[in-house]
């Protein structure tokens with residue numbers, strides 16, 4: 001599975017008119033999920049895992065509910081120095097029941113994407129996430145465990161992509177950490193002492209414009225930046241479950257692929273957290289296995 005940029009799918013043709021004004025008319029009064037950040041980075045964190053961090057975790061962003069028209073107002077008046085905004089709202093029944101967006105969504109190129117889902121043996125569509133970002137926002141490097149068909153609607157987004165096997169150069173946080181699935185490395189100021197292998201990292205760049213679609217296979221790392229050609233950017237994801245061949249696959253082929261090794265390591269970590277109960281014991285036990293025997 002490799003990422004690919006497609007420029008002729010017409011997947012979200014009917015959404016190319018989703019500018020701020022139009023969305024204000026259709027979403028106006030709806031409450032939407034908006035993240036606020038003092039910096040340009042929006043590092044995702046799982047709030048349910050913050051308690052395992054014996055409270056030395058400080059959330060890098062604040063999650064608020066905001067009426068779309070209020071968000072639109074902030075978007076238009078945003079200036080350097082203001083807190084940055086990143087709307088990330090699931091297109092769920094609540095939103096869809098109360099907006100004309102349904103008509104646009106119904107005319108997406110569903111036959112094309114359903115064909116991809118079928119031919120690639122993906123599981124069911126799990127979520128469409130509508131994202132509107134102020135210019136310059138960055139989603140730091142992370143991977144997701146779903147297949148993703150990423151559609152760019154307005155403005156330009158620059159992806160840097162790395163294969164799953166680059167996990168040894170990207171130093172993911174522990175699986176129990178709020179920043180699980182995210183790289184520990186600050187791309188703008190890498191700590192080469194803590195993360196020496198990051199020096200060897202090499203990524204693939206893809207800049208997406210309106211109408212472009214990026215197929216982002218599960219476990220592929222990506223660093224995403226909203227470019228400054230426009231005041232904001234708008235994107236829509238189509239997330240699919242990975243599908244049966246990535247779980248209890250009938251015939252496992254060897255040698256295993258990077259994403260399979262990633263899944264194995266994550267399972268080992270999770271099993272150790274379960275059995276040791278104390279997350280601080282996982283490191284020492286893994287070291288005890290390694291030291292003098294596997295190094």
Ligand SMILES: O=C(O)C(=O)C[C@H](CCCc1ccccc1)C(=O)O
Pocket residue numbers: 044088131138139144148150157222224225235237
């Ligand atoms: O589509 C993707 O996978 C991306 O990473 C796109 C990224 C924002 C995603 C936010 C997010 C990260 C982790 C879990 C749920 C939501 C962007 O476009 O800035």
Ligand SMILES: [Zn+2]
Pocket residue numbers: 142143144222
């Ligand atoms: Zn992602």
